[in-house]
Amino acid sequence: MSTGTNPNSRTPVRIGRVPGRRTFGDVLRGIAALLMLAALVLGAPAALVLLIGWPLPSHIPSLDDFSHPFTAEVIVRVLAVLVWIAWAQFAACVLVEVRAAVSGIGMPARVPVAGASQALARQLVAAILLLTAGAASVTPAISSMVSQPVAVVAMQQSQQQAPHAPHTADRTARTAAVGTSAEASALTSAGAGHILDAEEHAHREALARQTAQASRTLTAAHAAVPNAPAGTKLYTVQPPHGRHHDNLWDIAQRHLGNGRRWTEIFDLNKNHDQPDGTRLTKASLIYPGWVLVMPGDAHGGDLVEVGPAHQAPQPTPQHQEHRQTPQHQQGGQHEAGGTHFTQTVPGRIALGGLVAAPLLSATLLAALGTRRRQTLWQRSFGARPYGPGGWDDETAGADEALRVGADPEGAAFLDAALRALGAQLAAAGRPLPAVYAARLDERGLELRISPPEPDAPQPWRAEEGGRMWRLERVMLPPANAPAGPAPYPGLVSLGHDLSGLDDPAAADEPGTPLVLIDLEAASGLITLTGAEPARRREVLAALAAELAVNSWSERLRLTLVGFGAELKELAPGRVRTATTLAEIIGDLEREAAERARALAAAGLDSVLSGRTGADGAELWHPHYVIVAEPPQGETAARLAALAASSHRTAITHLVGGPVPGAAWEWHLADDERRLTVPLLGLDVLPQRVPDGEYRALLTLFREAGRIARPPSAGGPAAPSPAPDPEVLGTRPSVELGLLGPLQVRGTAGEPEPTHAEQLREALVFLALHRDGAHLNVLASALWPKGVQGEVRDALVARLGDWLGTDQRGVPHLVREGDGRLRLGPGVLTDWELFRALAARAESNQPGAEESWAQALALVRGPVLDGRPAARYGWLAHLPFEGGAAAEIADTALRLAAKRLQGGRPGPASEAARAGLRGNPDDESLWYALLRTLHEAGDPAALRAAVADLLRHLRTTTGLPEPDARTTATLDELLPGWRELTRAPQPG
Numbered sequence: 001m002s003t004g005t006n007p008n009s010r011t012p013v014r015i016g017r018v019p020g021r022r023t024f025g026d027v028l029r030g031i032a033a034l035l036m037l038a039a040l041v042l043g044a045p046a047a048l049v050l051l052i053g054w055p056l057p058s059h060i061p062s063l064d065d066f067s068h069p070f071t072a073e074v075i076v077r078v079l080a081v082l083v084w085i086a087w088a089q090f091a092a093c094v095l096v097e098v099r100a101a102v103s104g105i106g107m108p109a110r111v112p113v114a115g116a117s118q119a120l121a122r123q124l125v126a127a128i129l130l131l132t133a134g135a136a137s138v139t140p141a142i143s144s145m146v147s148q149p150v151a152v153v154a155m156q157q158s159q160q161q162a163p164h165a166p167h168t169a170d171r172t173a174r175t176a177a178v179g180t181s182a183e184a185s186a187l188t189s190a191g192a193g194h195i196l197d198a199e200e201h202a203h204r205e206a207l208a209r210q211t212a213q214a215s216r217t218l219t220a221a222h223a224a225v226p227n228a229p230a231g232t233k234l235y236t237v238q239p240p241h242g243r244h245h246d247n248l249w250d251i252a253q254r255h256l257g258n259g260r261r262w263t264e265i266f267d268l269n270k271n272h273d274q275p276d277g278t279r280l281t282k283a284s285l286i287y288p289g290w291v292l293v294m295p296g297d298a299h300g301g302d303l304v305e306v307g308p309a310h311q312a313p314q315p316t317p318q319h320q321e322h323r324q325t326p327q328h329q330q331g332g333q334h335e336a337g338g339t340h341f342t343q344t345v346p347g348r349i350a351l352g353g354l355v356a357a358p359l360l361s362a363t364l365l366a367a368l369g370t371r372r373r374q375t376l377w378q379r380s381f382g383a384r385p386y387g388p389g390g391w392d393d394e395t396a397g398a399d400e401a402l403r404v405g406a407d408p409e410g411a412a413f414l415d416a417a418l419r420a421l422g423a424q425l426a427a428a429g430r431p432l433p434a435v436y437a438a439r440l441d442e443r444g445l446e447l448r449i450s451p452p453e454p455d456a457p458q459p460w461r462a463e464e465g466g467r468m469w470r471l472e473r474v475m476l477p478p479a480n481a482p483a484g485p486a487p488y489p490g491l492v493s494l495g496h497d498l499s500g501l502d503d504p505a506a507a508d509e510p511g512t513p514l515v516l517i518d519l520e521a522a523s524g525l526i527t528l529t530g531a532e533p534a535r536r537r538e539v540l541a542a543l544a545a546e547l548a549v550n551s552w553s554e555r556l557r558l559t560l561v562g563f564g565a566e567l568k569e570l571a572p573g574r575v576r577t578a579t580t581l582a583e584i585i586g587d588l589e590r591e592a593a594e595r596a597r598a599l600a601a602a603g604l605d606s607v608l609s610g611r612t613g614a615d616g617a618e619l620w621h622p623h624y625v626i627v628a629e630p631p632q633g634e635t636a637a638r639l640a641a642l643a644a645s646s647h648r649t650a651i652t653h654l655v656g657g658p659v660p661g662a663a664w665e666w667h668l669a670d671d672e673r674r675l676t677v678p679l680l681g682l683d684v685l686p687q688r689v690p691d692g693e694y695r696a697l698l699t700l701f702r703e704a705g706r707i708a709r710p711p712s713a714g715g716p717a718a719p720s721p722a723p724d725p726e727v728l729g730t731r732p733s734v735e736l737g738l739l740g741p742l743q744v745r746g747t748a749g750e751p752e753p754t755h756a757e758q759l760r761e762a763l764v765f766l767a768l769h770r771d772g773a774h775l776n777v778l779a780s781a782l783w784p785k786g787v788q789g790e791v792r793d794a795l796v797a798r799l800g801d802w803l804g805t806d807q808r809g810v811p812h813l814v815r816e817g818d819g820r821l822r823l824g825p826g827v828l829t830d831w832e833l834f835r836a837l838a839a840r841a842e843s844n845q846p847g848a849e850e851s852w853a854q855a856l857a858l859v860r861g862p863v864l865d866g867r868p869a870a871r872y873g874w875l876a877h878l879p880f881e882g883g884a885a886a887e888i889a890d891t892a893l894r895l896a897a898k899r900l901q902g903g904r905p906g907p908a909s910e911a912a913r914a915g916l917r918g919n920p921d922d923e924s925l926w927y928a929l930l931r932t933l934h935e936a937g938d939p940a941a942l943r944a945a946v947a948d949l950l951r952h953l954r955t956t957t958g959l960p961e962p963d964a965r966t967t968a969t970l971d972e973l974l975p976g977w978r979e980l981t982r983a984p985q986p987g
Helices: 024-051 063-067 072-103 115-129 133-137 140-145 154-161 168-188 198-224 248-256 259-269 317-323 326-331 358-377 393-405 408-427 504-508 533-549 566-570 585-602 607-611 633-645 691-703 725-729 753-767 775-782 789-803 830-842 848-857 873-877 880-901 905-918 923-936 939-955 964-973 978-982
Strands: 233-236 291-294 303-305 333-336 339-342 435-440 444-449 461-463 468-472 491-497 514-518 525-529 557-561 575-578 623-627 651-655 664-668 675-677 682-686 734-737 743-745 813-815 820-823 827-829
Touching: 024 072, 024 115, 072 115, 248 259, 248 291, 259 291, 358 393, 358 408, 358 514, 358 533, 358 691, 358 880, 393 691, 393 873, 408 435, 408 444, 435 491, 491 533, 491 675, 514 682, 525 533, 525 633, 533 557, 533 566, 533 623, 533 664, 533 691, 566 575, 566 691, 585 633, 585 651, 633 651, 725 830, 734 753, 734 830, 753 775, 753 789, 753 820, 753 827, 775 789, 775 820, 789 813, 827 830, 830 848, 830 880, 848 880, 848 905, 880 905, 880 923, 905 923, 923 939, 923 964, 939 964, 939 978
Parallel strands: 525 651, 525 664, 557 575, 557 623, 623 651, 734 827
Antiparallel strands: 233 291, 233 303, 333 339, 435 444, 435 514, 444 468, 461 468, 491 514, 491 682, 664 675, 675 682, 734 743, 813 820
């Protein structure tokens, strides 16, 4: 059996040593600790009083006391005050530690700014308590502190000692259950006058904990596979390690010696029920706590082998008493032998892929948002956008992964830093340095340069003799600083930095730098070798997707060979596709020759020399050709010749497979966890887009361009649940504002800043799930990568405390018997009130106009405007965002039309403006605003509104100029509107 230290293997497992009986040395240490504690707690203040005096003044201080000379006596008294403060702090630490140890409350509370003092107090208290019978109730924290950890696991030891006995683990677990019961009986049968020795009690408790863990492992396995034949080997999917999660490939690699055998594990477990009630249906989605049947030749210490006619160990009466409490049934924690262990709540998205690609996800999300806004711009009255709420799980999961994994701040910083650098060098008449790689971290950006350039412009800083330029994020030039075209369009994310790391899983930790590589610096051909073709394709797909949509790769051409025509959906104007390289090799040869002639005619040695010039951005558009499979025969020879003749012509070929004549060779490890570029010294955890996410991405972009018919015409239903008219007559205790920046009023004070965002998100989630949501569903939404049960339970407890109760004392957070959470009727959202008012107006009741106006008065901005990045990813599964924006626009259009028909263009324009606050991307609302201002005869307001419209089209929707319909409307209402496009724009 392996005894390595791989955290995924978990063999051997370290637990606290089973303490032996108390020794004479323990007694001496306890007595010494008692004397030291008495000296510090009692002797120190007594000495201060005798030698220096009582610390409190004998009279009320006055200003005259501060005018006395500063003598040595004053210094001594000041020092004495500091000693008194230190003594008081230590005394408080002693009280906290004694209370925690004697009462058994668990880990004691931390005394502020008392790390060393509290540690000393804990050691002294622990040593003293070992002298008494009270040691039996010493907290686990103290017990583990006085015990040295050694590798002891009963079930795994028995497997090591008797590998020839196939059912040893099963017998050990059964013996453990019996042993636990016997130990419990021995402890509870002692008479009132009989006091167990403290060390003996601790010995038995440790043994009970140890054996109960083995019992729990087999109990979960037996419950998941109740009819497994003798000799079946079972594996329990492990909790996350950092951001690395267990997956079938890694499991096969560890226990079968070959990651490619993951398909055998998948076939053995497909569609089998798991302990959490779900089933294995997708190979990329497995969750901690699942029990998998393994092939017969599987090996490793964390496997369980089933014995003949196995039965799950039955809990002792002591265990049953703890297990039946509602807290543990619903809270994700269980007790055995007096020791808690915590279950892991599985996440709702597959890790890796998009969620581990911050710049790729950010740029895709931005491009997707622009596509959606352009589509909403053309929405007709009553229509709803296709999107969340109507997608399949795979598509919604990809949308959520984009939201969770995106780093929009990092993407914006990278783009702004590169553009500002290009503009600065152009203004100084300097060429761009030759960058071959970059490194983006939480503090700033590093550019790797060859040949070195020691003269870096401020605020950049040259390091390593000019081989690196660095810019700190806080030094980024202001937003109004001159910015030019993107100087390095070939810069693309390669993966997370593995430099100096032996375990690729360590690169999954938050804050690990992201490595980017400039494809253009290769000056020809790049090959990606290693792994299987399908795995190489996933890496190439990630590169292609980022190049297709990122903002610092503008004005490039991207040709994709062997990826299918669908990827063109991401950026139709930037991407072209081909089936084979043979189809386009002739075009590539002609293009390379034309670029070489243009370089010679311009007297330039490379495109970088002219890219920062006045005409450089237009003359030297980069062209990247990414080929999924290596070409063969004549095509391969022509590609090699083409690459050899390339010299900074802005044409780069990247091929998935070996091709002769490559300038750079990248190598992908068989387990896909490491990609190296030896020539450049790069070692990364590569970014990938697996096939499932690849298909889902294409669906997202395809459907972002679709508008559904109104619900009455067979389109998607309005956002659920249906409007509740009863809310109009209620006075809520807690008000939640969703129509604009999030607002919460009426709670029991403000939450702690460290938990505030999470509590608000949990509140919004439950408010949009009025029928309630199970505890684990809420947890998987807030922590899509998974979370420990105790963390989840702590959040729910804080949420209940924060929401408080209504006037009758009924909690606003209701917990049902089946573990579901829901908000009480005393919590009301402005969205619920908006829908109730709009529904009342549409029912032709008197006062319809007033109801519409009241509804629009609730709108403060776009829904949940300004919410934190990487949160609220679960909105991808709901129709709330797009549906609410459409309903706000329709309500505003109804009110504006009614007022305009009544000859009141001024109030009609107010209705249109109210709608634009909540949905600025609706073309019909802008038309309504312009027409009402035109009818009101207010040319100044009309010109200002047109200027706002043009600015919005340019900066938000991504439309370079108004479409034909908008142009016709502007020509009709404001014939001189084109002058506004030539006027300087603010900001």
